[in-house]
Amino acid sequence: MKATSIVEFVRDTYKTDEFIPLHAPTFNGNEKAYVMETIESTFVSSVGKFVDDFERRVEAYTGAPKAVATVNGTAALHAALYMADVQRGDLVITQALTFVATCNALYHMGAEPIFVDASPVSLGLCPKAVDTFLSEYAEVTETGCVHKQTGRRIKAVVPMHTFGHPVELDELVAVCLKWNITLVEDAAESLGSFYKGKHTGTFGEFGAVSFNGNKIITTGGGGMVLCKTQELGLRTKYVTTTAKVPHIYEFFHDEPGFNYRMPNLNAALGCAQMEVIERYLQQKRQIATGYSDLFSGSDFKFVTEPAYAKSNYWLNAVVCPDKESRDEVLAETNGLGVMTRPVWQLMHRLPMFEHSICGDLSYSEFLEAHLINLPSTPTEI
Known part of the structure; x- marks a missing residue:
């Protein structure tokens, strides 16, 4: 497979003959x-x-009992983890192959x-x-799941639905139940993705969605916490709106809260985008089908949705036969005005997370290379 074939x-x-971004x-x-x-x-603010x-x-779209x-998206994940009772000193299992925001939310919680x-x-x-x-x-103790070597609580598991492809949720839910750990989904990339007919972000206690400018729909900047129950949702809404006790004119806050409110200006953009999300999903699926046909019969493997899922194909991806061919395609496509990119550097390679506890990461390292x-981008541009 030549880079020029991809560009063509x-x-x-x-x-267009103009520069083509990854996702606009x-x-x-x-x-x-x-x-x-x-x-x-x-009323442009909150x-x-x-x-x-x-x-x-x-x-209505995701089936979540309450969305906040x-x-x-980082604020959404931070709030979700806070609501899941992740505390300073806790350990949280997640993937090394993710965008840094997943881990930044943990870092800022301690x-x-x-x-x-x-x-x-x-x-x-x-x-x-x-x-x-x-x-x-x-081991599971009276206080929950504990890391034996450090004695620290393992409070949550945070899977990220990479490029919009749902993780194996039934199995992850079972593991979390077995080990008494809370499941919090980083669904930043997966609005419009379904696992066995149920929307991502609705399997754990909480899910966090992103509406950044490069996501399938955007509010400019914005996120959403999907909550398992109405009660959890109302509590999340309260905490993320500065924990202000309702009053016609008095300002009284009865606990520390977050000023994570989405401005009305951004939400207006989101409402319009939600009206056309199905059209965007259809167009992105057509693009993915084209990529699949392009790489068919080559030694490049196009990433398709798992058999159990219907993915939004947020970012299409291809696995190259080796690092040399990967680097060649990256250099040539970008040089010809078509943006491609490697996957994120693994989180344990970054200086702020290089001392983290790690399991075997052999497949993550393979994907990294x-x-x-x-x-x-949807073709309706």
Whole structure:
């Protein structure tokens, strides 16, 4: 497979000779009308009808009993972990193959990650690797799951649905129940992805979604906490809106809270984007089918959705036969104005996480050296 063949396919897909980014926002609906309505109302900050409307739309789409809008995806994950009772000094199992925001949320809580390998099935957190690690290094006590060597509590498991492909959720739920650990889903990349017909982010106690400018729909900056129950959702909403006790004019806050409220201006954009999400998903699936056909019969392996899932194909990916071919494709495609990128450097290689506890990471290391992301913007641009 030559890089020029990839460039030719991408340019033919997007019908342009200009620079082609990895994933750009798409605005072809009511975005301008809703944002202008917000501006004219003067309710551009955290009070306004679009915030509530956006939360209801996401609840209806995902099936979450309660969704709570936040200022970005990292804030959503931070709030989710806080609500899951992750505390300073706790350990949290997650994958080394993830975007740094997953681990930043842990860092700022005073918790630390344990890095476990990715699954060849999903590219996300491997349930077998989690269970193997816990069987060797952990035990269940009266206070919960404990890391035997350090005596620290292992409070949560945080899988990330890599590039929008759902992890093996039934197996992860079973592992968490076995070891008395809370499941919190990093669903930042997986709005529009379903596991056996149920939306990602709704299997754990909490899920965190991102609406960054490069996601399948965007609010500019924004996130959402998907909550397992109405009660948890109301509590999350309270905590993320500065824990202010309702009163017609008095300001009284009865506990420390977060100012993580999504502005009405951003939510207006999100409401318009939710109206066209199905169209975007269809277009992205068509692009993925084209990539699959392009790489068919070559020694490059296109990443397809797991058999149990319907993925949003947020970022398309291909596994190259070796690092040399990976580097060659990266250099040539970017040199020709078509953006491709390697997968993130593994988290345990970053200076702030290099002393973290790790399991075997052999498949994560393989993907780090072989995987490339490809342009994935919906074609309606």
